[in-house]
Amino acid sequence: MFILGYYGTIKEHFRAIVRYPTFGVNAPMNVAGGLSSPLVFMCLSAGAGEAPMSPKHAELIQVILDEGADPTLQIGDNLSPLAFASFAASRENVEATREDKAVWKEIVRMMERKVESLE
Secondary structure, eight states: OHHHHOTTSOHHHHHHHHHSTTOOTTSOEEETTEEEOHHHHHHHHHHHSSSSSOHHHHHHHHHHHHTTOOTTOOOTTSOOHHHHHHHHHHOOOTTOOHHHHHHHHHHHHHHHHHHHHHO
16 A cells, blocks of 8 residues: 555556556555555545645556556445546645646546546
């Protein structure tokens, strides 16, 4: 979970972790007693860090998408990663900078491209 939530991870190292045979890009994770997908956890952790959403974090989200993460996967009562990112991109948060919102919008586009490629 630390690696998924840490945007300072080197892209190649992150890709190696995500490709590890026992890592499931769509496997439910136990997060504080609830289940979440790795992609949703990455989005949640970006919203909780010092840099709410950075281009580096978006780059790591692209890696996990490239490795097969499903942006439409909904686990339990949680939003899908695409729904969560769409909400984050559209919310009116006085603390969100224009740059943060631009990165969230790019993440939505990345996820939408992934969905289109699956169709």
